Amino acid sequence: xxxxxxxFAVPAGLLTLAACGDxxxxxxxxxxxxxxxxxxxxxxxxxxxxxxxxDITAGKKWGEKPTVAKGSGTPSSDLAVKNVLPGSGVTVxxxxxxxANYLGQIWSSAKVFDNSYDRGxxxxxxxxxxxxxxxxxxxxxxxxxxxxxxxAIPPALGYGEQGxxxxxxxxxxxxxxxxxxxxxxxxxxxxxxxxxxQEDKALPKVGTNTDxxxxxxxxxxxxxxxxxxxxxxxxxxxxxxxxxxxxLVQYKGVLWADGKEFDSSxxxxxxxxxxxxxxxxxWAQGLTGKKVGSRVLIVVPPALGYGDKPPQDGPIxxxxxxxxxxxxxxxx
Numbered sequence: 446x447x448x449x450x451x452x453f454a455v456p457a458g459l460l461t462l463a464a465c466g467d468x469x470x471x472x473x474x475x476x477x478x479x480x481x482x483x484x485x486x487x488x489x490x491x492x493x494x495x496x497x498x499x500d501i502t503a504g505k506k507w508g509e510k511p512t513v514a515k516g517s518g519t520p521s522s523d524l525a526v527k528n529v530l531p532g533s534g535v536t537v538x539x540x541x542x543x544x545a546n547y548l549g550q551i552w553s554s555a556k557v558f559d560n561s562y563d564r565g566x567x568x569x570x571x572x573x574x575x576x577x578x579x580x581x582x583x584x585x586x587x588x589x590x591x592x593x594x595x596x597a598i599p600p601a602l603g604y605g606e607q608g609x610x611x612x613x614x615x616x617x618x619x620x621x622x623x624x625x626x627x628x629x630x631x632x633x634x635x636x637x638x639x640x641x642x643q644e645d646k647a648l649p650k651v652g653t654n655t656d657x658x659x660x661x662x663x664x665x666x667x668x669x670x671x672x673x674x675x676x677x678x679x680x681x682x683x684x685x686x687x688x689x690x691x692x693l694v695q696y697k698g699v700l701w702a703d704g705k706e707f708d709s710s711x712x713x714x715x716x717x718x719x720x721x722x723x724x725x726x727x728w729a730q731g732l733t734g735k736k737v738g739s740r741v742l743i744v745v746p747p748a749l750g751y752g753d754k755p756p757q758d759g760p761i762x763x764x765x766x767x768x769x770x771x772x773x774x775x776x777x
Contacts, residue, residue: 491602492523493583498595499552499621501529507593508546510562511623516552516597520619525597526584529623532591537629539573539586542693542716544627544775552597552619558612566684567627569693569718569777578603580620588626596622628775630693632714633657636740636772638679643742649701651678651742651770659697659711660740660770664704669766674744675731681738684776688733691720691777701744701766707759718777725750727767737776743769 497520503512507530537543546567548560561568570577573586580598588594598620600606608616635655643650647667652660660678686692694717698708710717721729727745735741745767747753755761 491579491583491599494521494523494525496525496527496597497521498525498527498597499555501595501623507532507591507625510560511548513548513550513555513595513621513623515555516619516621520552520597520599522599524580524583524599524602527595528588528592529595530591530593532589532593532626534590534592534626535629537572537586537588537590537626538631541572541629541631542569542718542775543572543585543629544569545585546625546627547622549620549622551614552621556613558614566776567625569630569775572629578620581622581624585624585626590626590628592626594624594626596620596624598622630716630774632711632716634695634716634772634774636679636681636695636738636774638677638681638736638739641677641680643676643678645676648674648676649742649744649768651740653679653740655679659709662697662699662704662768662770664699664701664768669701669746670744671746673727673730673746673749674742675735676742677735677739678742678770679738679740679772681736681773683737683739683773686721686732686735686737686773686776688721688729691718692732692773693718693775693777695772695774696769698767698769700760701768702762705760707761707767716774720777728769728771731769732771732773735773737773739773741769741771741773743771745769 499514499516501511502514504510544567546561550557573582580596580602584596600616603620604614606616608614635657637655640653647665650663654660695710696717697711699706727743727749731743747764750767751761753763755763
């Protein structure tokens with residue numbers, strides 16, 4: 446099952462990068478996940494009750510793939526939410542990018558229709574904004590990272606009367622989810638890795654603040670490098686980025702020629718998400734091999750950026766060298 450492309454919508458500022466990327470489909474692992482995303486999400490809300498929800502019979506620890514019993518009796522017509530294991534991390538807010546592992550099955554049959562545990566990586570969904578089924582939007586906002594939450598979602602707050610034929614979900618099915626909340630990111634999120642010395646005076650110096658504000662980028666008054674530069678500013682300890690991955694990032698871009706900013710997720714107050722196959726080669730090559738949780742300086746020479754075909758009517762001119770600070774928040 447594929448997550449709907451809605452969740453891969455590239456923010457406006459990054460479209461200019463994607464326009465010059467390779468014409469490959471995104472092969473990142475995130476594209477394999479879809480179950481909380483309906484074909485036509487019924488924008489409804491309902492009462493939240495504490496149960497009933499089926500028993501978790503195995504995999505009871507946070508982060509373990511759970512086994513969930515078949516639903517007993519008639520499920521509630523309301524949204525049932527049980528805090529199985531309370532967390533103590535950041536509180537999930539409306540509009541955040543929620544990172545979570547989950548398993549979904551049908552109440553009446555215990556048929557599992559999707560789970561992220563077998564894929565070996567949590568999924569990321571923007572929560573509370575109608576991009577996932579209403580039951581998720583209602584139940585998970587306000588929960589804390591580190592929590593395990595079990596949901597029993599009635600049809601009206603799931604896939605509605607149309608169900609989801611591809612997943613084998615009928616319009617009358619109540620859905621059961623176990624969700625392990627890993628983290629939550631928003632427009633104030635920053636990389637929080639270990640500071641790395643920036644000793645090369647021929648390279649731009651990037652600020653190391655982690656307060657969610659855009660870091661400074663000071664470009665030296667020297668000739669631009671002719672080869673790609675990719676250096677840690679803050680080195681995280683997360684998973685290594687692969688060339689097939691999709692990422693959630695904060696970034697800022699300036700021109701080497703005059704240091705002027707031409708694009709920034711901070712300015713838009715919106716995180717960027719993309720597959721590395723969708724962006725200019727300088728980004729794809731510069732971020733591959735780096736660790737999640739890092740801030741990376743990337744200097745993109747024209748040949749790996751826009752070359753002699755810059756975006757029309759924009760600040761990037763022919764044969765511009767581009768300088769980026771990129772915070773790798775998560776793999777999608």
